[in-house]
Amino acid sequence: AQKITQTQPGMFVQEKEAVTLDCTYDTSDPSYGLFWYKQPSSGEMIFLIYQGSYDQQNATEGRYSLNFQKARKSANLVISASQLGDSAMYFCAMREGRMFSGGYNKLIFGAGTRLAVHP
Amino acid sequence: SAVISQKPSRDICQRGTSLTIQCQVDSQVTMMFWYRQQPGQSLTLIATANQGSEATYESGFVIDKFPISRPNLTFSTLTVSNMSPEDSSIYLCSARANTEAFFGQGTRLTVV
Numbered sequence: 001a002q003k004i005t006q007t008q009p010g011m012f013v014q015e016k017e018a019v020t021l022d023c024t025y026d027t028s029d030p031s032y033g034l035f036w037y038k039q040p041s042s043g044e045m046i047f048l049i050y051q052g053s054y055d056q057q058n059a060t061e062g063r064y065s066l067n068f069q070k071a072r073k074s075a076n077l078v079i080s081a082s083q084l085g086d087s088a089m090y091f092c093a094m095r096e097g098r099m100f101s102g103g104y105n106k107l108i109f110g111a112g113t114r115l116a117v118h119p
Numbered sequence: 120s121a122v123i124s125q126k127p128s129r130d131i132c133q134r135g136t137s138l139t140i141q142c143q144v145d146s147q148v149t150m151m152f153w154y155r156q157q158p159g160q161s162l163t164l165i166a167t168a169n170q171g172s173e174a175t176y177e178s179g180f181v182i183d184k185f186p187i188s189r190p191n192l193t194f195s196t197l198t199v200s201n202m203s204p205e206d207s208s209i210y211l212c213s214a215r216a217n218t219e220a221f222f223g224q225g226t227r228l229t230v231v
Contacts, residue, residue: 033218035219035220037222042224042225043156043209043211043224043225043227044222044223044224044225045162045211045213045222045225046222047219047220047221047222050218050219052218091161091162093162093220095220106152106164106167107152107162107164107213107220108164109161109162109163110161111160111161112161
């Protein structure tokens with residue numbers, strides 16, 4: 001069963017505007033982590049932001065913020081003040097289970113959203 | 120954070136041959152992970168590599184096709200064996216540092 005759902009295959013935004021990329025997840029484990037990655041055309045995966053299931057506040061990293069709505073099982077990525085360099089694929093991922101010392105459980109990825117930033 | 124150096128960054132290989140991909144982490148990590156990303160698709164986990172033990176493979180992936188080595192806590196290799204055009208993908212290694220999961224730069228493999 002699909003556990004991470006990204007319903008937007010493609011999005012576009014005007015430069016300097018904000019954009020929200022949707023991600024919903026499904027898990028019965030009370031302990032989990034949610035990640036967002038950016039993948040430019042070069043193919044590398046760039047870590048953007050992390051939200052733990054027990055974190056009280058929404059995660060923020062510079063222009064990236066995660067709109068975490070636990071009851072709705074959604075973890076949307078908000079990019080403020082979009083830049084041309086933000087054009088890329090964006091993947092939402094989930095880790096189930098509590099992290100233990102020295103390692104972590106595998107990540108499950110969504111299908112991705114391709115973001116195009118227009119000048 | 121952790122820095123993962125992966126090589127080669129890309130290669131074009133003949134069918135029937137094998138390619139070994141290397142990943143070097145700048146700090147010690149317990150587990151490393153290998154993913155495949157087929158063209159236009161998301162990432163799929165191939166296997167989890169622990170130091171000192173055999174890798175754990177996901178459904179649909181077998182050791183004979185994707186042998187993995189993990190000789191120490193900073194290094195791992197993935198071999199794509201007896202390649203066919205269907206193996207053309209981006210292969211990525213990953214490791215965790217605290218709550219964050221980092222990736223190598225990826226290996227873009229084309230099999231002709």
